[in-house]
Amino acid sequence: MQNHNKAALIDFLVTKIVCESENIRSFYLRPVRGECPEYTPGEYLVFELTDSNGKKIKREYSISNGSKQQLRITIKREDPPLQSPDLPAGVMSEYFHQQLQVGDSLIAYGPVGKFKLQSSARPVVLLGGGVGQTPLLAMAHALAEQGTRATTFIHACENGAVHALGAEITALKQSFKLLRSYVCYANPRSCDRLGSDYQSSGFISKEILQSLLVLDDYEFYLCGPGPFMQAMYNHLQQLGVDDGRIFYEFFGPATLLKKAAATVEAVKLPVPTTAADDSQPGTDSASPLITFSRSGFAVPWDPEFENLLEFAEEQDLMPDFSCRAGTCDTCKTKILQGQVSYPDEPMALPEEGYALICCAIPKGSISIDL
Amino acid sequence: MPDRQIFTADLNDAGLFDAGIPQDVFSGMRATRGLVWTPIGAAGDGFWSVGRFADIVAVSRDPETFSSAAGHIQIYSIDDDALQARASMIDMDPPDHSRLRRLVNPGFIPKNIRDYVPIVRDRVSLLLDDIIEQGGADWVTALAKPIPIGIICDMLGVPEEDHDYMIELTDYLVAGTSARPLDPTAYGNTTPLRLLPFNSPAAHGLTEYARALGEKRRADPRDDMVSKLVTAEIDGQRMSDEEYCNFFRLLIFAGNETTRSAMSNLVIQMARFPEQFARLKQQPELIPSAVEEVVRFASPILYFRRTATRDTVLSGTQIKKGEKVVMWYCSGNFDEQQFENPQQFRVDRPKTVHVGYGGGGVHTCLGSGLARLELKVLLEEILKRDMQFTITETPEYVHSNFVNGIEHLHVKLS
Ligand SMILES: Cc1cc2nc3c(=O)[nH]c(=O)nc-3n(C[C@H](O)[C@H](O)[C@H](O)COP(=O)(O)OP(=O)(O)OC[C@H]3O[C@@H](n4cnc5c(N)ncnc54)[C@H](O)[C@@H]3O)c2cc1C
Ligand code: HEM
Ligand code: FES
Secondary structure, three states: OOOEEEEEEEEEEEEEEEEOOOOOOEEEEEEOOOEEEEOOOOOEEEEEEEEEOEEEEEEEEEEEOOOOOOOOEEEEEOOOOOOOOOOOOHHHHHHHHHHHHOOOEEEEEEEOOOOOOOOOOOOOOEEEEEHHHHHHHHHHHHHHHHOOOOOEEEEOOOOOOOOOOOHHHHHHHHHHOOOOEEEOOOOOOOOOEEEEOOOOOOOOHHHHHHHHHHOOOOOOEOOOOOOHHHHHHHHHHHHOOOOHHHEEEOOOOOOOOOOOOOOOOOHHHOOOOOOOOOOOOOOOOOOOOOEEEOEEEEEEOOOOOHHHHHHHHHOOOOOOOOOOOOOOOEEEEEEEEEEEOOOOOOOOOOOOOEEEEOOOEEEEEEEEEE | OOOOOOOOOOOOOOHHHHHHHOOOHHHHHOOOOEEEEEOOOEEEEEEEEEEEEEHHHHHHHHOOOOOOOOOOOOOOOOOOOHHHHHHHHHOOOOOOHHHHHHHHHHHHHHHOOOHHHHHHHHHHHHHHHHHHHOEEEEEEHHHHHHHHHHHHHHHHOOOHHHHHOOOOOOOHHHHOOOOOOOOHHHHHHHOOOOHHHHHHHHHHHHHHHHHHHHHHHHHHOOHHHHHHHHEEEEEEEEEEHHHHHHHHHHHHHHHHHHHHHHHHHHHHHHOOOOHHHHHHHHOOOHHHHHHHHHHHHHHHHHHHEEEEOEEEEEOOOOOOOEEEEEEHHHHHHHOOOOOOOOOOOOOOOOOOOOOOOOOOOOOOOOHHHHHHHHHHHHHHHHHHHOOEEOOOOOEEEOOOOOOEEEEOOOEEEO
């Protein structure tokens, strides 16, 4: 493939338009000059259009498959939201669906992106919701060509009316024996066939994922609507999948998937507690135990944390603070049992029995009034 | 006023800061015993200047004596109604301050801001690569402006397409701290300028924007800070519209001009002391202390003011109830009593507390963790690319004695 300056614009010719479902079409693009730029599966192209008000708008579309000769993008028509049908449809997707014809020319920038198939030997799970499957399709094709990594393609969408490119995955399974697929329809129509068109209805649950994933060292690639992604991410977290093996892309401004809950398994304690009773300050051999007496649980101290405030926050507690540097007294907290020390001395030490938790660490097991 | 030491330089004149921090003016101030007085006009108005590190800390940590609510926190006086109209937590004292601070604290704890590392890295990488491709740029427009505003807008939930508008408004807001007259009708403003923060019509623009976004989020809440602010209750009561709009303005402004200035100053320091930064390639563990040193040298906020709530004595000087007390962070950060060789830029300076984020106490910068994170990632990405900067034109400073901002910084890569 051609060595290509990523910052340059490429002139494309539309060579084919394929209707993939009720609201999704694929567009095949051939460069006017030379070969297609090299791309890593997961990358996208950026298209620019001047709207009716003369404003320039830019939209990204993932490459859903490609060769030296042509690239394919696959676009969903963005209708106005159901509750406000008078709003205009999506500008760019409408242009692609309603106006663009075979033989027309288009300018795009790219391929670019950070969401890329990693080069490793790990088995792969491609987890896509709706049109979010597009970059995952390119990945599936690349994995098939490579032929060495077990691949699970999981797709969730409304039903058979909008399900795009299902046949392509079925066909790919013929040549790529390590590929499995699983389809989940949120609301199947009566003509959709359970077992052949789709495997389950409703949402993809943690149990479904667990049953599909027998090995334990998968790499996960997620792309789809925000709530879908957050749900999948939460499931994976609960299944103990390491963050470093989850890659994802949003079809919108960059956002982050949030960790659901505390990372350390908390020990529920009866309140009031006596957990710190039998420990000698400073002499604990194992991790000291931090008892949050008011919240009624205890967690072993993790020396990775700089101070007790950060540690409490990690457990989803939210003590008051201002300066986080021992100068304002806002974080002053009662120490019910045990002692603390200060790696960086605060401006003034609090009275006996209290600690400035923003700069204190435990000296042995402690119980604090949080 | 008989026994006041009138200071030699007019600190109320923004022109004094047109080429950056006037170091000799402040070393003179620190060398003077007690506090010095700068008169404003003939009617007896004026302010005390606090220039030594220890005194700044003492004022910051004593909000009962040195109030943020009793008067304005900038040097010029404003009427009570104007003060009332703009009050956000930064112009309050405990306990009012504490209630509001509690609302926004969660967004800024380490656990929550570390999520921004990859986002900052992505955004910074994209812009740095553009600059490299062009061989240079106006660093302020190309990077120092868009990065901080992008992040704070992400946090608040301001959509991407409005980021440029936010930059425009905050620029125009800072313009109000200079002597230049502003168009009172800009952004459809109808409020008398004296009632607006920074006396700038942009404050009206920001308020209107905040209100519209707030209404959207109240109807359809998302996982962003505006949604939290408009739905949150303090002691069983929702914030008023005005309180929310003031909060929005504070967050947009505070997280923006300051970090921008630090990012510009980073490049100025890199051009001046390339050998210091070369060390970081071998010793990346020094990057956090380099970031502290950059902020100390930058002192993006030059001062904040307090107002004495009673007669008191500081550094041997009598201060009367109601008098203005100005803490010059840009002086405390170069105090010979606190820093060894303060004029020396050292990436390996042993950990020493500075007052770039304030002198401690309850108003300590809410966003310091975020600012540190942004600066650290930026520096890492610059080092990764081996970028060496040459400054091709004299940096153009913002005409202000309040922020140490830089309007334009033309750099070439060598
Ligand atoms: C990295 C990346 C990759 C992507 N890849 C793909 C891909 O492969 N395939 C794909 O289909 N998409 C993809 N997208 C999404 C794509 O870039 C566009 O965001 C999408 O097509 C919508 O753009 P549009 O111009 O059609 O809609 P817009 O004009 O942006 O409108 C979006 C929606 O808002 C509605 N709307 C219009 N006005 C209003 C209003 N006033 N109030 C409320 N709603 C309103 C519209 O009806 C429409 O439903 C990707 C996005 C990213 C960031
Ligand atoms: C290098 C960058 C920054 C510098 C130098 C800086 C500096 C300061 C200073 C000096 C204060 C006043 C402290 C006082 O009055 O005692 C302050 C307060 C504040 N800063 Fe920053 N700041 C920076 C970045 C940020 C960011 C990124 C945010 C994010 C929103 C932010 C939000 C705030 C807020 C909300 C306050 C008021 C806190 C209160 O009153 O409790 N700042 N900052
Ligand atoms: S938060 Fe200020 S002393 Fe701990």
